[in-house]
Amino acid sequence: MTPEAIIETLKTLVDTDKVRTDSESLTTWGKDWTKQFEPAPLAIVFPKSTEQVQALVRFANEHKLALTPSGGRTGLSAAAVAANGEIVVSFDYMNRILDFNAYDRTVTCQPGVVTAQLQQYAEEQGLYYPVDFASAGSSQIGGNIGTNAGGIKVIRYGMTRNWVAGLKVVTGAGELLELNKGLIKNATGYDLRQLFIGAEGTLGFVVEATMRLERAPKNLTAMVLGTPDFDSIMPVLHAFQGKLDLTAFEFFSDKAMAKIMDRGDVPAPFETDCAFYALLEFEAVSEEIANQALETFEYCVEQGWVLDGVMSQSEQQLQNLWKLREFISETISHWTPYKNDISVTISQVPAFLRDIDAVVGEHYPDFEIVWFGHIGDGNLHLNILKPDAMPKEEFFAKCASVNQWVFEIVQRYNGSISAEHGMGMTKRDYLGYSRSAEEIAVMKAVKAVFDPNGIMNPGKIFPA
Amino acid sequence: MTPEAIIETLKTLVDTDKVRTDSESLTTWGKDWTKQFEPAPLAIVFPKSTEQVQALVRFANEHKLALTPSGGRTGLSAAAVAANGEIVVSFDYMNRILDFNAYDRTVTCQPGVVTAQLQQYAEEQGLYYPVDFASAGSSQIGGNIGTNAGGIKVIRYGMTRNWVAGLKVVTGAGELLELNKGLIKNATGYDLRQLFIGAEGTLGFVVEATMRLERAPKNLTAMVLGTPDFDSIMPVLHAFQGKLDLTAFEFFSDKAMAKIMDRGDVPAPFETDCAFYALLEFEAVSEEIANQALETFEYCVEQGWVLDGVMSQSEQQLQNLWKLREFISETISHWTPYKNDISVTISQVPAFLRDIDAVVGEHYPDFEIVWFGHIGDGNLHLNILKPDAMPKEEFFAKCASVNQWVFEIVQRYNGSISAEHGMGMTKRDYLGYSRSAEEIAVMKAVKAVFDPNGIMNPGKIFPA
Numbered sequence: 001m002t003p004e005a006i007i008e009t010l011k012t013l014v015d016t017d018k019v020r021t022d023s024e025s026l027t028t029w030g031k032d033w034t035k036q037f038e039p040a041p042l043a044i045v046f047p048k049s050t051e052q053v054q055a056l057v058r059f060a061n062e063h064k065l066a067l068t069p070s071g072g073r074t075g076l077s078a079a080a081v082a083a084n085g086e087i088v089v090s091f092d093y094m095n096r097i098l099d100f101n102a103y104d105r106t107v108t109c110q111p112g113v114v115t116a117q118l119q120q121y122a123e124e125q126g127l128y129y130p131v132d133f134a135s136a137g138s139s140q141i142g143g144n145i146g147t148n149a150g151g152i153k154v155i156r157y158g159m160t161r162n163w164v165a166g167l168k169v170v171t172g173a174g175e176l177l178e179l180n181k182g183l184i185k186n187a188t189g190y191d192l193r194q195l196f197i198g199a200e201g202t203l204g205f206v207v208e209a210t211m212r213l214e215r216a217p218k219n220l221t222a223m224v225l226g227t228p229d230f231d232s233i234m235p236v237l238h239a240f241q242g243k244l245d246l247t248a249f250e251f252f253s254d255k256a257m258a259k260i261m262d263r264g265d266v267p268a269p270f271e272t273d274c275a276f277y278a279l280l281e282f283e284a285v286s287e288e289i290a291n292q293a294l295e296t297f298e299y300c301v302e303q304g305w306v307l308d309g310v311m312s313q314s315e316q317q318l319q320n321l322w323k324l325r326e327f328i329s330e331t332i333s334h335w336t337p338y339k340n341d342i343s344v345t346i347s348q349v350p351a352f353l354r355d356i357d358a359v360v361g362e363h364y365p366d367f368e369i370v371w372f373g374h375i376g377d378g379n380l381h382l383n384i385l386k387p388d389a390m391p392k393e394e395f396f397a398k399c400a401s402v403n404q405w406v407f408e409i410v411q412r413y414n415g416s417i418s419a420e421h422g423m424g425m426t427k428r429d430y431l432g433y434s435r436s437a438e439e440i441a442v443m444k445a446v447k448a449v450f451d452p453n454g455i456m457n458p459g460k461i462f463p464a
Numbered sequence: 465m466t467p468e469a470i471i472e473t474l475k476t477l478v479d480t481d482k483v484r485t486d487s488e489s490l491t492t493w494g495k496d497w498t499k500q501f502e503p504a505p506l507a508i509v510f511p512k513s514t515e516q517v518q519a520l521v522r523f524a525n526e527h528k529l530a531l532t533p534s535g536g537r538t539g540l541s542a543a544a545v546a547a548n549g550e551i552v553v554s555f556d557y558m559n560r561i562l563d564f565n566a567y568d569r570t571v572t573c574q575p576g577v578v579t580a581q582l583q584q585y586a587e588e589q590g591l592y593y594p595v596d597f598a599s600a601g602s603s604q605i606g607g608n609i610g611t612n613a614g615g616i617k618v619i620r621y622g623m624t625r626n627w628v629a630g631l632k633v634v635t636g637a638g639e640l641l642e643l644n645k646g647l648i649k650n651a652t653g654y655d656l657r658q659l660f661i662g663a664e665g666t667l668g669f670v671v672e673a674t675m676r677l678e679r680a681p682k683n684l685t686a687m688v689l690g691t692p693d694f695d696s697i698m699p700v701l702h703a704f705q706g707k708l709d710l711t712a713f714e715f716f717s718d719k720a721m722a723k724i725m726d727r728g729d730v731p732a733p734f735e736t737d738c739a740f741y742a743l744l745e746f747e748a749v750s751e752e753i754a755n756q757a758l759e760t761f762e763y764c765v766e767q768g769w770v771l772d773g774v775m776s777q778s779e780q781q782l783q784n785l786w787k788l789r790e791f792i793s794e795t796i797s798h799w800t801p802y803k804n805d806i807s808v809t810i811s812q813v814p815a816f817l818r819d820i821d822a823v824v825g826e827h828y829p830d831f832e833i834v835w836f837g838h839i840g841d842g843n844l845h846l847n848i849l850k851p852d853a854m855p856k857e858e859f860f861a862k863c864a865s866v867n868q869w870v871f872e873i874v875q876r877y878n879g880s881i882s883a884e885h886g887m888g889m890t891k892r893d894y895l896g897y898s899r900s901a902e903e904i905a906v907m908k909a910v911k912a913v914f915d916p917n918g919i920m921n922p923g924k925i926f927p928a
Contacts, residue, residue, distance in 0.1 A: 103702055103811035126706070150649050159649065162626070175902045184841035185614050185623065185807045185883035187662055188891075188898040189925050190907050194658030198651055215709065238567055242590070245679065286750040343649045347567035377648035419649035427652075434652040438639045443654050445913040449906060461653050 001063050007043050010087065013055040018046040018093065029090050030082045032075035033135075037425055041068065041082035046093045050168065050176065050207045056089060057174040057205070060455045068457050069201035071143025072114060074135035076341070077424030079147065079200040079460050086458075089205065091142050097121055098208070106165050106182055108210045111142025115149075118211065127213035130157035134329060142206045148198035150420035152325075155376030156247040157214065159420070161197045166210035169196050172203060172451025182210040195446065200422050201457040203450040217247060221284040222321040223293065225300065225309040226274025231350045232305040233278050233375060239300055240280055241376075243292050248281040249376030256328045256370050263331060266323045272308035278375070279325050281318075328372050335385035336392060337370070338399040342410050343379045343419035352413050356382065359405045364398060379419040382406065407433040423461045431463055465527050471507050474551065477519040482510040482557065493554050494546045496539035497599075501889055505532065505546035510557045514632065514640065514671045520553060521638040521669070524919045532921050533665035535607025536578060538599035540805070541888030543611065543664040543924050550922075553669065555606050561585055562672070570629050570646055572674045575606025579613075582675065591677035594621035598793060606670045612662035614884035616789075619840030620711040621678070623884075625661045630674035633660050636667060636915025646674040659910065664886050665921040667914040681711060685748040686785040687757065689764070689773040690738025695814045696769040697742050697839060703764055704744055705840075707756050712745040713840030720792045720834050727795060730787045736772035742839070743789050745782075792836050799849035800856060801834070802863040806874050807843045807883035816877050820846065823869045828862060843883040846870065871897040887925045895927055 001009075010019045020029070021043045030039025042065075047053045060067050068086040082088045095112035105127060109118060115129075115136040122129040131144065133151030143149075145167070149160045157163075166182040179193035180186055196203055227233050237249055254275050260266050269277075284290040293311065300306040312318040344352045353371065360367055366387050373380040384402065386395040407417050411433040418427050418434070431440060444462065448454075465473075474483045484493070485507045494503025506529075511517045524531050532550040546552045559576035569591060573582060579593075579600040586593040595608065597615030607613075609631070613624045621627075630646040643657035644650055660667055691697050701713055718739050724730050733741075748754040757775065764770040776782040808816045817835065824831055830851050837844040848866065850859040871881050875897040882891050882898070895904060908926060912918075 101809070101811050103698060104809045105705075106809070148651055148655075150651075154649065158626075161655075162622075171906075175906075177903055177906070178900065179903075181878045181880075182809050183807055183880050183883075184810075185618065185838075185843045186880040186898070187612055187614075187882045187884050187886045188880055188895060189662070189887060189904075190659055190667075190910055191612075191625075191662055192903065192906060192910075195654055198653070198655055203654075215706070234567060241569075242679070286752045288750045343647055345565070345568045345570070345646050346648075347565050374649075379649045414645045416645075416647050416650040416652055418651045419647075420651050422651045423653060431652060434650070436641065439641055439643075439656065440653075442635070442639075442641070442656060442913060446654055446656075446910060449909040449913065 003042055006063070006065065009059060010043055010045050013059055014045050014047050014052045018048065020044040029070055029073070029088050032073045032078060032080040034076060034078040034081060034426060037078050037081045037083040039082055040085060041088045042085045044088045044090055046090050048093045050170065053089070053170045053205050053207050054174055054176060057170055057172065060087065061174060061453050064453055065455060066458050067455055069142070069146065069205055071111065071140035071146070072135065072138040074139045075143065075147060075424060076421040077418065077426045079422050079424030079457070080143070081425060084459065091140060094207070100125060104182065105213045106210050107213060108208060109141050110208060111140060111206045113141045115139045115141065115144060122213045123216070125213070126216065128216040129163070129211065130214050131160050131163060134326065141209055141211065145197050145206050145209060146199060146201050147420070147422040150379065152248050152250065152374060154374060155249050156245060161194070163212045164193060164197055164209060165212050167193050167196055167206055168208035169204045169206050172453070172456040198422070200424060200460050202447055202461055204456060217283050219284045220247065220281055220318060221290065221293070222279060222281045222312045222318050223297065223309055224269040224321050224324060225278045225297065226270065226272055226307045227276045227278065227305060228274065228307055230276050230353060233276055234350060235303065236278055236300050236305050237376060239296050243296050244282045244289065246280055246282050246376060248279065250279040250325045250373070251375045252277050252325055252328060252372035253370060255368060256372050257324065259331045259370070260324055260327055263327065266327060267320055269310045269321060269324060270308045274307050277324070279321060325372065332370055332383055332385060337386065338384040338396070338402060340382040340403070340406055341379070341419050341421045342382065342406065342415060342417060343377070344410070344413045344415035346375070346378045348413050349375060349378060349380065352409065352415065353380065355409050356406055359409065360384065360402060403430070410434065425460060428461055429463045431461070467506055470527070470529065473523060474507055474509050477523055478509050478511050478516045482512065484508045493534055493537070493552050496537045496542060496544040498540060498542040498545065498890060501542050501545045501547040503546055504549060505552045506549045508552045508554055510554050512557045514634065517553070517634045517669050517671050518638055518640060521634055521636065524551065525638060525917050528917055529919060530922050531919055533606070533610065533669055535575065535604035535610070536599065536602040538603045539607065539611060539886065539888065541882065541886040541890045543886050543888030543921070544607070545889060548923065555604060558671070564589060568646065569677045570674050571677060572672060573605050574672060575604060575670045577605045579603045579605065579608060586677045587680070589677070590680065592680040593627070593675065594678050595624050595627060598790065605673055605675065609661055609670050609673060610663060610665050611884070611886040614843065616712050616714065616838060618838060619713050620709065625658070627676045628657060628661055628673060629676050631657050631660055631670055632672035633668045633670050636917070636920040664888060664924050666911055666925055668920060681747050683748045684711065684745055684782060685754065685757070686743060686745045686776045686782050687761065687773055688733040688785050688788060689742045689761065689770045690734065690736055691740045691742065691769060692738065692771055694740050694817060697740055698814060699767065700742055700764050700769050701840060703760050707760050708746045708753065710744055710746050710840060712743065714743040714789045714837070715839045716741050716789055716792060716836035717834060719832060720836050721788065723795045723834070724788055724791055727791065730791060731784055733774045733785060733788060734772045738771050741788070743785060789836065792834070796834055796847055796849060801850065802848040802860070802866060804846040804867070804870055805843070805883050805885045806846065806870065806879060806881060807841070808874070808877045808879035810839070810842045812877050813839060813842060813844065816873065816879065817844065819873050820870055823873065824848065824866060867894070874898065889924060892925055893927050895925070
């Protein structure tokens with residue numbers, strides 16, 4: 001079938017005006033937030049119904065055409081990049097909230113609903129959708145499910161996985177499956193829903209999702225604590241976790257803090273200079289709880305784990321403390337950083353971080369490393385800033401070897417080479433550092449069950 | 465291979481004295497708590513290591529021998545019954561706690577660790593393992609994982625699934641897979657761990673599990689509330705859930721209450737006779753919270769949803785209130801009841817319950833129905849008591865048609881024919897009432913990936 005004939009047929013499968021092939025559209029919908037791969041899709045299609053999605057999948061199967069799912073395109077692993085003539089299936093026009101049930105605390109969405117839209121909708125019902133992260137304003141629920149999105153509240157609320165009560169999916173074979181139907185308890189065989197969460201669109205398309213909502217948090221209160229070294233952060237986490245239900249426990253280094261201070265628009269939390277900072281958050285539901293937080297803070301100071309600290313006393317102060325952490329990514333983007341999103345078990349974080357610091361420092365002493373991340377769940381974001389004088393090409397060539405060293409260390413610590421961004425194309429060739437050959441073989445066989453012709457987002461997750 | 469030769473070979477694969485073929489052992493380890501099927505295993509083997517489990521699986525594959533996993537044998541779906549000459553693989557001698565990490569709040573167990581042993585161990589570390597149910601004193605972690613055990617705290621803590629941080633499994637093909645390695649965030653492809661949770665031993669054996677622990681609950685406080693009808697329970701749940709983080713929300717009918725009162729050893733919660741009762745529990749971490757509970761109670765009384773109620777003021781009172789709910793199963797066992805464990809979404813419970821009452825009442829007006837269950841998660845336990853005068857055979861023959869009616873109603877409500885007990889053999893032939901033909905076909909294909917020769921617990925989950 002010629003490309004022209006394919007495009008003509010696509011126009012019969014979705015609404016005629018919902019097939020785009022102009023070069024601007026191909027570029028826009030052919031990629032996510034990564035820049036490593038050139039987008040080169042054949043066409044972009046915008047289905048408006050489950051039936052249209054099924055028709056697309058059936059057509060793709062007949063002619064062995066590759067389909068790439070596209071949500072808010074905020075991914076950081078190139079899982080939504082169509083670099084090889086794929087047909088991009090965008091869910092921008094399947095973006096309605098279909099149902100809400102107050103007793104079940106569930107909301108049924110089409111996959112194109114934007115995360116912030118769901119958060120807002122939940123708020124309007126007096127409830128809360130707790131998965132939150134920097135790109136919530138653009139990312140879509142379907143994409144969140146595809147990457148099992150995490151973010152800043154995982155320590156309390158878990159990943160997207162925890163909030164998926166039911167999924168309707170169109171498999172790579174074109175079958176519509178209704179998985180788990182919004183139930184809480186359901187012991188009727190394998191929970192296939194779980195396979196689609198984090199599958200990066202390689203098994204099929206999510207065409208409807210029933211998401212759980214939660215009680216809205218009350219009187220969120222943050223503390224920022226300065227520590228003399230990284231190791232001290234661990235007993236601080238442990239001490240607070242023993243006393244309070246933390247809704248977040250983030251960390252960042254003095255280098256990150258310095259960059260934020262240089263902006264000039266975020267107030268310093270306190271005067272004392274510290275090597276590392278922890279930002280923790282909890283619901284101060286009563287004075288008793290707030291006092292427990294202060295007592296634990298004092299205890300940590302006595303132990304020498306904390307040098308200085310501050311607790312928010314207002315919504316404004318809460319927001320300001322969060323800016324210290326949330327502005328880091330945007331602020332350091334100026335130095336076109338090498339980034340890596342990795343995880344180990346919490347207890348291993350200090351040694352792990354030291355090992356990576358050592359190997360990078362040994363080879364590239366002039367590289368500046370900026371650490372931050374969600375230490376409450378073992379997820380570290382490693383950022384290496386490009387020295388101003390170094391050309392981009394040289395910097396990224398050197399960082400290719402950093403990748404290798406980092407993943408070798410991850411493997412030694414039994415960690416994950418992708419904590420929350422997925423494998424996509426950026427990490428697929430390193431899959432073996434986190435999953436055994438036997439696991440990878442099983443994963444491929446599982447994919448073949450759902451997608452026998454391999455049309456669903458080929459080239460993602462698995463090594464090329 | 466003759467049975468004798470098989471048994472001789474088994475003795476070379478596990479410790480010689482860890483193969484039993486005496487009739488008492490065959491009966492004891494050949495069944496679970498169900499009585500519907502006669503146990504008829506070939507032998508019982510007790511491996512002591514992962515290597516021995518692998519050797520057993522390899523041998524079984526070579527000779528196409530069926531293996532049935534056996535834990536605490538407290539299952540209620542005959543998933544652990546060996547009725548067809550299977551080799552029962554018991555984990556009674558793989559029952560050690562291997563590791564604990566305070567920072568990660570994880571404990572690594574062999575599958576034969578008893579639930580109560582894990583709960584006790586957690587308590588000794590100042591932590592909490594929150595999955596709890598009547599058979600916790602005998603059930604094993606491996607079995608809990610196999611059925612994705614739920615119980616009485618699911619509204620707050622979720623199912624066993626939520627507490628599994630990592631699994632080592634031996635697949636039906638004999639491969640050892642190390643799944644998720646205790647990580648919180650891990651976006652490296654399909655989460656195969658999830659497939660083994662709730663698989664009832666049909667994909668492979670769990671040989672090690674890393675389980676998460678939680679902060680111990682503080683000052684647990686219970687309320688028992690009497691309602692004029694079932695429908696009133698729903699707004700009561702909704703009102704309390706809006707104000708408090710409930711750790712349980714159970715219900716039972718006046719008939720259940722009457723049976724408990726007849727025992728004579730449990731104090732009545734209050735004088736007023738009510739049609740239904742709700743038992744809710746929360747952490748009264750501050751006086752404020754306790755007051756909110758009382759205010760909500762008063763609000764529910766004003767609305768006419770609650771006729772009377774009581775709140776525990778001591779540990780002893782808490783225990784006594786829980787007896788009202790926890791003693792039901794044992795108390796009604798005197799009437800050799802027909803039992804069914806089903807679920808729908810919470811909001812549909814009242815209509816669903818009415819429909820089942822109607823169909824049973826219409827055909828068998830002399831049957832006494834006793835309802836209780838975990839209404840906070842949509843899980844109902846239907847119990848029909850045998851009329852004293854009716855012979856057992858006649859009663860169970862009549863109940864066979866009850867099964868059919870109940871499952872038809874479950875299907876109409878998009879519910880689950882097994883909320884938390886699994887499919888095993890008791891429900892396998894009804895699987896189609898909860899899962900579509902397409903889903904069942906996919907499930908079978910997924911099973912074939914892990915267990916190509918079909919040696920793992922054959923005859924379970926899938927229709928015969």
